[in-house]
Amino acid sequence: MKHKMKQYHLITENLSSRIAESYRVLRTNLQFSSLDKSLQTIVLTSTAPAEGKSTTGANLSIAFAQTGSKVLLIDADLRRPSLHKVFKISNQIGLTNLLLQSVAADLALREVGVPNLRVVTSGPIPPNPSEVLGSRRMHELLATLAKSFDYIILDTPPVLAVADSTILASMVDGVLLVVSVAEVSTDKAKKAKAQLEGVKANLLGVVLNGVEHAAEDDYYYYYYRARAGRQA
Numbered sequence: 001m002k003h004k005m006k007q008y009h010l011i012t013e014n015l016s017s018r019i020a021e022s023y024r025v026l027r028t029n030l031q032f033s034s035l036d037k038s039l040q041t042i043v044l045t046s047t048a049p050a051e052g053k054s055t056t057g058a059n060l061s062i063a064f065a066q067t068g069s070k071v072l073l074i075d076a077d078l079r080r081p082s083l084h085k086v087f088k089i090s091n092q093i094g095l096t097n098l099l100l101q102s103v104a105a106d107l108a109l110r111e112v113g114v115p116n117l118r119v120v121t122s123g124p125i126p127p128n129p130s131e132v133l134g135s136r137r138m139h140e141l142l143a144t145l146a147k148s149f150d151y152i153i154l155d156t157p158p159v160l161a162v163a164d165s166t167i168l169a170s171m172v173d174g175v176l177l178v179v180s181v182a183e184v185s186t187d188k189a190k191k192a193k194a195q196l197e198g199v200k201a202n203l204l205g206v207v208l209n210g211v212e213h214a215a216e217d218d219y220y221y222y223y224y225r226a227r228a229g230r231q232a
């Protein structure tokens with residue numbers, strides 16, 4: 001068990017301009033990668049835990065919101081939810097309340113001090129996350145929310161641990177795989193990719209997390225590599 005308090009860094013705080021720029025580059029690459037197809041709903045996942053999904057999801061959402069797009073970031077990691085901690089808001093009402101109870105969406109769509117961005121935290125953790133996320137209700141909810149937002153970004157658990165992110169990957173327009181350079185094993189990354197492709201997920205690319213810059217205050221760096229095109 002790790003007892004270390006997690007710290008999250010958002011580009012709205014005083015992160016170096018280079019880090020903020022790397023998220024803007026990721027955002028721009030995503031915009032260009034979807035010229036011909038709509039890319040409105042995006043799942044962020046990883047092979048293993050703690051590769052930086054939630055941090056990337058939060059900062060990418062902010063980067064999109066900063067262009068004036070209406071963005072919704074949803075904590076669909078019903079195993080180890082964290083967006084309420086990232087944005088320091090309560091997790092009493094969130095996604096699971098929207099799915100399991102008829103809670104008014106407004107109560108769950110939270111403002112976090114970033115114009116154009118709303119966040120839905122996980123809400124109480126159910127005993128059967130995979131079923132909840134794979135439910136017809138989840139499909140319907142995404143379809144309803146898609147009417148009000150330009151982008152919906154879903155933070156999810158690691159691919160290899162549980163089925164949740166694979167299930168969600170099949171419901172969205174694209175999937176980003178966050179890979180920590182410190183943790184990555186090529187075998188596992190390939191396995192994760194195969195699992196996502198097994199449900200015909202549209203794998204948009206890989207975000208390499210944790211590439212260090214020599215002798216700078218930047219401890220974050222993200223690089224996005226789009227695939228040349230989807231293989232049939």
Ligand SMILES: Nc1ncnc2c1ncn2[C@@H]1O[C@H](COP(=O)(O)OP(=O)(O)OP(=O)(O)O)[C@@H](O)[C@H]1O
Nearest residue numbers: 006007008049050051052053054055209210219220
């Ligand atoms: N590039 C980075 N450099 C330094 N610290 C980082 C970097 N990316 C993420 N972190 C930190 O690592 C921790 C794990 O990141 P995060 O929670 O975003 O990962 P995750 O993949 O969502 O984890 P989980 O599997 O628990 O959901 C956080 O404390 C975060 O601030």
Ligand SMILES: [Mg+2]
Nearest residue numbers: 053054077082
């Ligand atoms: Mg996370």
